[in-house]
Amino acid sequence: MTSLQGKAAVVTAAGGGIGRAIALALVAAGADLAICDVNSAGLAEVASQVRQSGRACLAQVCRVGDPAQDQAFAQAALSTLGKVDILVNNAGVGGGGSVSETPFETWREVLATNLDAAFFFAHAFLPGMVARHWGRLIHIASLGGKRPFAHAAAYSASKHGLIGLMRSIALDYAAAGVTSNAICPAWTRTDMAERFAAYLVASEAITRDEAYARMAASLPQNRIVEPEEVASLAVMLAGEQAQGINGQAISVDEGAALS
Numbered sequence: 472m473t474s475l476q477g478k479a480a481v482v483t484a485a486g487g488g489i490g491r492a493i494a495l496a497l498v499a500a501g502a503d504l505a506i507c508d509v510n511s512a513g514l515a516e517v518a519s520q521v522r523q524s525g526r527a528c529l530a531q532v533c534r535v536g537d538p539a540q541d542q543a544f545a546q547a548a549l550s551t552l553g554k555v556d557i558l559v560n561n562a563g564v565g566g567g568g569s570v571s572e573t574p575f576e577t578w579r580e581v582l583a584t585n586l587d588a589a590f591f592f593a594h595a596f597l598p599g600m601v602a603r604h605w606g607r608l609i610h611i612a613s614l615g616g617k618r619p620f621a622h623a624a625a626y627s628a629s630k631h632g633l634i635g636l637m638r639s640i641a642l643d644y645a646a647a648g649v650t651s652n653a654i655c656p657a658w659t660r661t662d663m664a665e666r667f668a669a670y671l672v673a674s675e676a677i678t679r680d681e682a683y684a685r686m687a688a689s690l691p692q693n694r695i696v697e698p699e700e701v702a703s704l705a706v707m708l709a710g711e712q713a714q715g716i717n718g719q720a721i722s723v724d725e726g727a728a729l730s
């Protein structure tokens with residue numbers, strides 16, 4: 472089993488969904504933690520679980536993608552934990568629509584949250600990783616980062632961009648003991664999937680169960696991915712044994728990217 476004893480990790484948007492599962496899995500492997508989210512109630516619930524397990528946890532309300540808030544969280548993480556060894560760039564928002572259907576403000580919000588912030592946090596934490604000659608960057612991309620989703624131009628572009636950023640970091644920092652990889656999930660059981668199910672219910676006049684059945688049927692194993700499946704891969708990538716895995720966009724999508 473992967474041990475992250477003595478490592479300090481940052482997970483963005485960890486107050487729910489995939490980020491929550493990753494934060495709890497990193498702590499279970501022994502890491503100390505700094506997390507942020509816009510949702511203070513979700514953040515408090517995760518922080519309280521972490522502290523009950525006896526680990527340190529900074530939990531800060533932060534709208535990821537807002538440079539001033541990103542800056543405040545990065546500084547707080549560094550001063551509270553003393554260092555950051557593992558960065559999980561998890562924050563991501565949707566924003567459906569083809570280019571014609573997407574207002575520029577939506578494009579900017581999606582790109583700021585999904586891509587600008589990943590650059591910002593990498594920029595903030597890479598110098599310390601390089602100085603200690605050890606670091607792990609894990610970016611939560613998407614199946615939509617490997618092939619575009621229809622009517623999701625901003626989201627697909629942001630996730631393709633995130634994979635590009637991940638690869639650039641992997642190349643530039645390989646000799647400095649830092650690895651950079653992406654995880655590309657397909658439909659995963661979180662509020663993001665729930666919002667899409669609700670959209671299908673409203674637009675197609677179907678039930679919630681039918682909406683989930685349709686989403687599951689779009690994947691080769693005919694089921695929705697669980698957040699813990701993504702989290703266990705994140706822990707593996709954060710571990711010592713994953714030093715040689717660098718620059719990879721690893722799918723947790725039941726094989727969906729193949730077709």
Ligand SMILES: NC(=O)c1ccc[n+]([C@@H]2O[C@H](COP(=O)([O-])OP(=O)(O)OC[C@H]3O[C@@H](n4cnc5c(N)ncnc54)[C@H](O)[C@@H]3O)[C@@H](O)[C@H]2O)c1
Nearest residue numbers: 484486487488489508509510535563613658659661662663
């Ligand atoms: N759920 C899926 O089906 C799925 C599939 C592929 C990729 N992803 C990616 O996984 C990541 C996590 O997705 P999820 O499904 O857990 O999301 P989610 O919508 O369920 O939200 C998870 C958390 O993110 C927080 N959040 C949203 N915007 C934020 C912001 N700007 N700053 C801080 N916190 C914010 C929410 O409050 C929530 O607690 C995203 O990058 C998403 O694109 C999700």
